[in-house]
Amino acid sequence: DGVLDEDTVAEGLHKLGHSAPGTEYVYLNLSLSGRELSDINILSRYIHLQKLELSYNKINDLSCVSHMPHLLELNASNNELTTYFAFKPPKNLKEVDFSYNQISKMQDLSAYQSLTKLLLDFNNIEEIRGLEKCHSLTHLSLSHNRLIAISGLENLPIRILNLSSNQIEKITGLDSLKTLQKLDLSSNKITSLEGLEAHDLLEVINLEDNQVAELRELGWLEDLPLLRVLNLSKNSVQEQTDYRLLVIFMLFRLTELDLKNISVEEKVAAVNKYDPPPEVVAAKDHMTHVMYSLRQPQRIFDSTLPSLDAPYPMLVLVGPLACGKRELTHKICRQFNNFFRYGPCHTTRAAYFGEENRLDYYFVSQEAFDKMVNTxxxxxxxxxxGYYYGLGRDTIESIAREGLATCVHLEIEGVRSLKNTYFKPRYILLVPTNKEKYEGHLRRKGLFTRPEIEEAVSRVDMYIKISQDFPGYFDAVVNTDELDEAFTELSFLVKAYLGL
Known part of the structure; x- marks a missing residue:
């Protein structure tokens, strides 16, 4: 008949221990799950209970709990409750499970200030309310209800929040949850991740089965320092090209994406694709040119002669923007015109004032440049x-056929690429050490924008660091603060290079 009796209670009692006042030895826990119970008023006499398990019954009245002042945990899930907490609050009640009932409205829980865990999954609740004074609540679950918005959670110490399988469209109302660590918003109608950006303690976000479509939404998560697990399964954003690699790159701290662990290989692939180290860029560049050159009719190049023991001589002057590379390259080629000729690179940028086509660079369109790569x-x-530069094989070959060596000037990116080839040039770093003077020089030229100047000045330290960290990367380093002195030193180095 569903009425609880003493014999059934006796079967469910377990865990002997001291009563809360410490004066008696009593049973502390009672489990009555799946007993078809509807009337449990007899429990009013069991005042020492600390844990009460009543799941899978037909209970709709919990007033007996009012007589359990020491109760810590209550599980009344899978019953027929239409309201909750309709009992005098045990002052230390910490964990309550009212999942799978028929509750449609949340009540004021101001008296339940010790509550740390509240589970209300699979009910009919339409609004979160009554939690304002639950200052100990760290775990709240309201999945499979009828919520259309997130509200009523201001300034709570919630660490775990489950609002999955509702009808939520926007992530709002979470701003003040500064301790939030795990958030489940799966199976809602969310299109944007805005609202998650200020949660520095978030570790796990589940957004499976929503309506997130754009990769740019991930920008709201980029600055979350502890985010390790993200689930965007069953969102249309997964259909974007290279979705997984891009998410891994944008959210590099992740260890799991869409229920799948992220491997070290995937992280390396993501970096190599979207922000490759300079050495990787150079290696890819080299492989590209080898591949395309092998597609062309093969012939013996003058620059590969006379032998591998005596590689074709080439002089490369390398350094930051407008540090004197161009001027010094031309002066060296004039002074040692029996040995060197200048080899202009091709570039997609427009000529600066004073530069001449074929003399300083071959200025070409992007289309023409791409065609040269492909052939x-x-x-x-x-x-x-933002512009491309290329050292042409025909340029070097035409100089080699005259029995001369090629002299070129490059940025460090070009050096990295050239070091992958069979050429063994002498690399001389030209670098200004007085950055203030260098910056003033760039400004006076009137050719460069402020960002270009700032980038050029910042690269001075990069060049110096490469020289210091990788001894031998450059064959020599020349200070270009004073170009006349730099030319004198450079001439001396070239004479030594040529054995003069």
Missing amino acids: GKFIATYKYS
Whole structure:
């Protein structure tokens, strides 16, 4: 008949221990799950209970709990409750499970200030309310209800929040949850991740089965320092090209994405694709030119002679923007015109004032540059400040046929690419050490924008660091604060290089 009796209670009692006042030895826990119970008023006499398990019954009245002042945990899930907490609050009640009932409205829980865990899954609740004074609540679950918005959670110490399988469209009302660590918003109608950006303690976010469509939404998560697990399964954003690699790159701290662990190989692939180290860029550049050159009719190049023991001589002057590379390159080629000729690179940028086509660079369109790449015309290419530069094979060959060595000037990106080839140039770093003077020089030229100047000045330290960290990367380093002195030193180095 569903009425609880003493014999059934006796079967469910377990865990002997001291009563809360410490004066008696009593049973502390009672489990009555799945007993078809509807009337449990007899429990009013069991005042020492600390844990009460009543799941899977037909209970709709919990007033007996009012007589359990020491109760810590209550599980009344899978019953027929239409309201909750309709009993005098045990002052230390910490964990309550009212999942799978028929509750449609949340009541004021101001008297339940010790509550740490509240589970209300699978009910009919439409609004979160009554939690304002639950200052100990760290775990709240309201999945499979009828919520259309997130509210009523202001300034609570919630660490775990489950609002899955509702009808929520926007992530709002979470701003003040500064301790939030795990958030489940799966199976809602969310289209944007805005509202998650200020939660520095968030470790796990589940947004499976929502309506997130754009990769740019991930920008709201980029600055979350502890985010390790993200689930965007069953969102249309997964259909974006290279979705997984891009998410891994944007949220590099992740260890799991869409229920699948992220491997070290995936992280490396993501970095190599979206922000490759300079060495990887150079290696890819080299492989590209080797591949395209092999597609062309093969012939013996003058620059590969006379032998591997005596590689074709080449002089490469390398350094930051407008540090004197161009001027010094031309002066060296004039002074040692029996040995060197200048080899202009191709570039997609427009000519600066004073530069001449074919004399300083071959200025070409992006389309023409790409065509040269695809027909194996370059030995090395690189990108700097948004423009492409390439050292052409025909340029070197025409100089080699005259029995001369090629002298070129490059940025460090070009050097990295060239170092992958069979050429063994002498690399001389030209670098200004007085950055204030260098910056003033760039400004006076009137050719460069402020960002270009700032980038060029910042690269001075990069060049110096490469020279210090990788001894031998450059064959020599020349200070270009004073170009006349730099030319004198450079001439001396070239004479030594040539054995003069």
